[in-house]
Amino acid sequence: MYPFYRYTKSIVKAVVAQKKGDTVDFTDTAEMQFRCSLTDIDNFFEMNNGRVFTLYDLGRTDFAVRSGLGQALLKHRWGLVVAGSTIQYRKRIRAFDLVTIKTRIAAVDERWIYVEQSMWVKGKPCSSALLRTGVTKGGRVIETQKVLDAMGRSNWSLPPTGYVAEWIESDSHRPWPPQN
Template identity: 75%
Template structure:
């Protein structure tokens, strides 16, 4: 089940942080903290891999609210979409572990915003995800230049480099739909 109460709590906490002046720009890293709950674990008593992806939603939500993008989403009647992702798991997250979730923008091109997220326990990385995200209007992804203009950051540039650029290229070679 989707963690709606956690989601609402994340929005409220992020809005309070922003009101107190703890805002973010697209150049900053968001950090939120939570405990791994019994509802997050699988039969191996560790955080379920599907739950990890769901909880990454909370990090992107915090980032959107604190950066002002959330306000623009409401004002412009925009939506958010995840169009692709890749994830690596390195360390188990056990029930009741205190987790730090970090979210940052690592690049953008004409259409997509690339976001890197990671979960940490006791200062050690547990998982890391790279996501291709977009802002939608009327069901279609809009250009990032328009988003940056509305956000007052139209002069900002962050072309994808390194592993992000390599992932974009290799993902473009992937057949769709997958062939048997």
């Protein structure tokens, strides 16, 4: 089940933080913390890999609220979508571990905002994800320039480089729909 209570709590915390001046810029890395609960673990008593992706939603939402993107979404009646992702797991997260999610914008192109996220326990990285995200209007992804204009960031750019550009290139060769 989706963690609606935890999601709502994280939004409230982000709104309060933003009102207190704890904001993030598009160039910043936002951090938030939570405890791995019993509803997050699998039969091996570690965080379920599917739950990791669900909890990364909380980090992206925190970033959106504290960066002002959340206000632009509400004002323009925009939505958010994840259109692709890749993840690496390196260390187990156990029940009751204090987890820090780090979220940052890794790149922006004409259509997509590439978000890098990671989970950390006791200063050690546990997982890292790269997501292709977009802002939507009426079910369609809108140009990122329109989003940047609405945020007062018309001249801001962060073109894909390094592993982000390599992932975009590699993913463009993947057949869609998948072949049997």
